[in-house]
Amino acid sequence: MRDIALARRGFLKASALVGGGFALAASIPMAARAMAAEQAEGGMLNAFVTINPDNTITIIGKNPEIGQGIKTMLPMLIAEELDADWDQVRILQGDTDAARYGPQLAGGSFATPMNWIPMRQVGAAARQMLLAAAAQTWGVEASSLTTEPNAVVHAASGRRASYGSLASVAAGMQVPDLAAVPLKDAAQFRIIGRAIGGIDSPRIVKGEPIFGVDTQLPGMVYAAYERSPVYGARLVSADVAAAKAQAGVIDAFTIEGNGKADELVDGVAVIASNWWLANRARSALNVQWDQGEWANHSTAGYTAQAAEAWASGTPQEVLNNKGDFAAAAASAAKVIEAEYSYPFLAHVAMEPMNCTALMHEDGRMEMWAPSQTPQGGLAVVASYLGLPQDKVTVHITRMGGGFGRRLTNDYMVQVAAIAKRMPGTPVQLIWSREDDVRSDFFRPGGYHKFKAAIDGSGKLVGIQDHFVTFDYPAGGPFNPASMPASEFPANYVPNVHYGMTKLRTAIPMGALRAPTSNALAFVFQSFLDEVAQASGKDLPSLMLELIDGAGPEQGGRGPAGPTPGFNPARLAGVTRKVMEMANWGTPAAEGRAKGFGFYFSHQGYFAEVVEASLDARNQVVIHDVWCAGDVGAHIINPHGALNQVEGSIIDGLGQALQLAVEFEGGAAKQSNFHNYQLPRMPMVPNLHVEFVKSDNAPTGLGEPALPPVIPALTNALFALTGKRVRKLPIDTSQFA
Structure with a gap:
């Protein structure tokens, strides 16, 4: 990962503060791109460190905070190399500024690999400047000095100076070359590896207004946005006069979309003195929509189309064709087949989509946005308004969850379109929970028809999958409904045939926590458990057998630069660890059973074991989950790490047990927590x-x-009941 260290053209700028003190601005060029879709070269990443005369240190948190702990973790990296006293550190959220901060995003688990070296180099450079300041002040060699938390020490003379007392002098020191600053050995870490609570947690517990929906501005009005429940529909008419006649309503008007579901769809804005009145007035609009062909789309229709695609026997495209699967199946001692499916899912973050916008009288747009991709939101708003990007300011607010939904900034464009009509008046757009569920960018559903060939020795010699998924008719927003050609175990089986057929849809699709992986893990690890059972072994044994003797795969390039390829040894490490943790192989308690699942995604290796039973009503009861994960040599903040892993597990169990979005008449049937639990x-x-x-x-x-x-749970249920779960969410009636 030194490959993503900073180039020599990285630089720092130091400046003295009024009244004493030192501010350090670190401009760090990186080869990485924020996202694959962004093609601009030379993105700039800046970290800002301010040392005050009172010996407190302010560090800017550049990335959006959605509960993943990044506002705490990234400053920890700077503070570690700075040798800061964490109790004296203050953290402030930075605004959206690509030139200053480089990529600012919360998604893809990118923050750690993108910033592990750069943030540490920022802190190390600041520490070198403080050492240089003390050396000049005391007339000694900098090499004779060391640091303690927030202080420089000269052991030979016993002198000691606080960072605050040296800050003004440090501001005049030569800025070191970032690529050359020495970094701490891991044995010296005091902050990295320390369990530290979220910097905002005390404020959240006290109910302080720090979330996007808490934004309050003088003279602010509130907006609701009515849009068609049928995806792809166009607005025909609306009774805006009837809406305006409702109590508290200030204005109502139609808005024409720009033809992009991830930016702006046709709708009607209702503005009122408070949001409840605006939302209530929507019922008077009597909106008429042209729903086109999409009103005929449904979950049942998609399922029927998938069956037709399988019956045809020929996928639209071949993803992977290695060896000769047909020949392997023809000569196999045993061939097994199975069909799997999973539904569309909604994000339902606790804080629904919202954004506040103020179109200034001079034509500038200012926004307060809970966005996971604020730079992308700024760009699309500027484009929609026809403004230069420097005329749009986006303040990043804390988010009440995102899980990928806030990667798409349609709500930012909606409020920008409304505020454009009301210059000088701040407008806060808030979605109802029904808006949030029905107007989501859903995790796409999918269908898999598997076949596996097993030879006389019980070895898996071939695997086939006809994957039926979804795509937009032409273009459309980001589409995560795909499968990599190398999906495990493709590289470890001699004969492979992966094919894909795409069904046309207008349903907006987007990334949901562990996109693609959250679905593929279920179907592949469940089917491999079937293969293991047919081979007379368990799934962990099959996994270890498949990778036996294999070395690391060739890496690629991601948003953080070069990435290592899949490493079978790391799969083996977490598999053996979780087997030890769960006492795998030892019979479970009476009426219980255990299941295993593994997956590699976002550069992390995780193996998990679930122990489950059924209650008297045949409902699933989950007793324990054991989880072993390999995400590298360091757990930067164990407190945040544990929160993320436990939250992921709970999310996955919820998806397996009870979550699905179904479509009928071109619209989502689910609307709120009563039917999306x-x-x-x-x-x-x-x-x-x-x-x-x-x-x-x-x-x-x-x-x-x-x-x-998810597959660990479904495999446990097979071990318990002898019945396979091949469709999510789990239908417990099959266990009766």
Whole structure:
């Protein structure tokens, strides 16, 4: 991961503060791109450190905080190399500024690999400047000095100076070359590896207004946005006069979309003195929509189309054709087949979509946005308004969850379109929960028809999958409804045939925590458990057999630069660890059974074991989940890491047990928590999490722990009942 260290053209700028003190602005060029879709070269990443005369240190948190702990973790990296006293550190959220901060995003578990070296170099450079300031002040060699938390020490003379007392002098020191500053050895870490609570947690517990929906501005009005429940529909008419006649309503008007579902769809804005009045007035609009062909789309229709695609026997495209699967199946001692499916899912973050916008009289747009991709939101708003990007300011607010939904900034464009009509008046757009569920960018559903060939020795010699998924008719927003050609175990089986057929849809699709992986882990690890059973072994044994003797795969390039390829040794490490944790092979208690699941995603390796039973009503009861994860050599903040892993596991169990969005008449049937029930405290099992340290740079933790828990649960239910779960969410009637 030194490959993503900073180039020599990285630089720092130091400046003295009024009244004493020192501010350090670090401009760090990186080869990485924020997202694959962004093609601009030379993105700039800036970290800002301010040292005050009172010896407090202010560090800017550049990335959006959605509960993943990044506002705490990234400053920890700077503070570690700065040798800061964490109790004297203050953290402030930075605004959206690509030129100053480089990529600002919360998604893909990218933050750790993108910033592990750069943030540490920022802190190390600041420390070097403080050492230089003390050396000049005392007339000694900088090499004779060391640091303690927030202080420089000269052991030979016993002198000691606080960072605050040296800050003004440090501001005049030569800025070191970032690529050359020495970094601490891991044995010296005091902050990295320390469990530190979220910097905002005390404020959240006290109910302080720090979320996007808490934004309050003088003279602010509130908006609701009526849009068609049928995806792809166009507005025909609306009775805006009737809406305006409602109590408290200030204005109502139609808005024409720009033809992009991820930016702006046709709708009607209702503005009122408070949001409840605006939302209530929507019922008077009597909106008429042209629903076109999409009103005929439904979940049942898609399922029928998938069956037709399988019956045809020929996928639209071939993803992987290695060896000769047909010949392997023809000569196999045993061939097994199975059909799997999973539904569309909604994000339902606790804080629904919202954004506040103020179109200034001089034509500038200012926004307060809870966005996971604020730079993308700024760009699309500027484009929609026809403004230069420097005329749009986006303040990043804390978010009440995102899980990928806030990667798409349609709500930002909606409020920009409304505020454009009301210059000088701040407008806060808030979605109802019904808006949030029905107007989501859903995790796409999918259908898989598998076949496996097993030879006379019980070895898997061939695997075939006809994957039926979804795509937009032409273009459309980001589409995560795909499958990699190398999906495990493709590289470890001699004969492979993966094919894909795409069904046309207008349903908006988007990334949901561990996108693609959260679905593929279920179907592949469940089917491999079937293969293992047919081969006379268990799934962990099959996994270890498949990778026996294999070395690391070739890496690629991601948003953080070069990435290592899949490493079978790390799969083996977490598999053996979780087997040890769960006493795998030892019979479970009476009426219980255990299941195993593994998955590699977002550069993290996770193996998990679930122990489950059925109650008197044949409802699933989950007793324990054991989880072993390998995300590199360091767990930067164990407190945040544990939160992320446990939250991922609970999310995955909820998806397996009870979550699905169904479509009828071109619209989502689910609308709120009464028919889209998230997991709650009573269903949470005992969670046992351990990390397997490996000699690799640390990677992200927001997503990779989720995928394997789903097949671990379904495989446990097979071990318990002898009946396979091949469709999600789990239908417990099959266990009766």
